[in-house]
Amino acid sequence: MPGAPDSIAEDSKGAEMSVISDHVVHAGKPWSAIVQRGQRLRIIDLEGNQGVDFLCYAASNPEERYHAANTLKKSSTLLLTSGHVLYSDVARPLMTIVSDSCGMHDTIGGCCSAPSNEMLYGVKGVPGCRENFLSELAKHGLGRRDIVANLNFFCNVPVRDHNRLEALTFAQSPSKAGDHIELRAEMDVLAVISNCPQVNNPCNSGQPTSIRVLVLAA
Numbered sequence: 767m768p769g770a771p772d773s774i775a776e777d778s779k780g781a782e783m784s785v786i787s788d789h790v791v792h793a794g795k796p797w798s799a800i801v802q803r804g805q806r807l808r809i810i811d812l813e814g815n816q817g818v819d820f821l822c823y824a825a826s827n828p829e830e831r832y833h834a835a836n837t838l839k840k841s842s843t844l845l846l847t848s849g850h851v852l853y854s855d856v857a858r859p860l861m862t863i864v865s866d867s868c869g870m871h872d873t874i875g876g877c878c879s880a881p882s883n884e885m886l887y888g889v890k891g892v893p894g895c896r897e898n899f900l901s902e903l904a905k906h907g908l909g910r911r912d913i914v915a916n917l918n919f920f921c922n923v924p925v926r927d928h929n930r931l932e933a934l935t936f937a938q939s940p941s942k943a944g945d946h947i948e949l950r951a952e953m954d955v956l957a958v959i960s961n962c963p964q965v966n967n968p969c970n971s972g973q974p975t976s977i978r979v980l981v982l983a984a
């Protein structure tokens with residue numbers, strides 16, 4: 767059962783790992799935690815087709831943080847999967863994707879927000895992942911200036927001929943119920959998640975749902 771809590775989990779090779787924390791993050795809600803070096807962050811899309819916005823910082827010095835351009839230049843792709851490394855602004859590894867059953871995670875679509883929802887879809891006062899990031903970052907003494915171009919797990923932003931993007935930017939999330947991504951922390955990191963509430967583009971298939979987030983240790 768992908769949603770059932772337990773105290774012991776296995777990594778992708780079947781080795782037992784202990785569960786440091788295990789939370790269901792409901793649709794539209796944020797989550798954050800320090801993930802220590804060597805620990806794993808496993809995110810499970812419980813019902814499928816759910817986008818998960820993600821930011822990551824060096825825990826000891828959050829000025830060092832996830833850098834989209836360094837990451838995609840090193841990986842030579844816009845869609846990340848197993849084996850790809852999340853690099854910081856000073857090109858140090860923050861996290862490595864060690865397991866991924868979905869196969870693609872967007873690097874360019876960024877987070878939704880109340881202002882962009884009005885700009886793109888004409889809806890007023892509809893908050894999104896940016897507002898989730900702001901509330902969650904505030905718990906760690908961080909704020910607006912700390913939001914950078916983020917990752918979107920379980921999301922696909924197709925790039926068409928002549929570098930065109932889709933009219934609604936996002937295609938439907940490709941993930942199936944129970945799909946997961948697992949990342950190993952390469953240093954102590956602050957991981958910040960917004961379980962995306964968007965209903966105006968296909969990234970959540972119009973129906974945001976819960977995810978399960980585990981921190982695991984070998």
Ligand SMILES: [Zn+2]
Binds near residue numbers: 819877896964
């Ligand atoms: Zn969003």
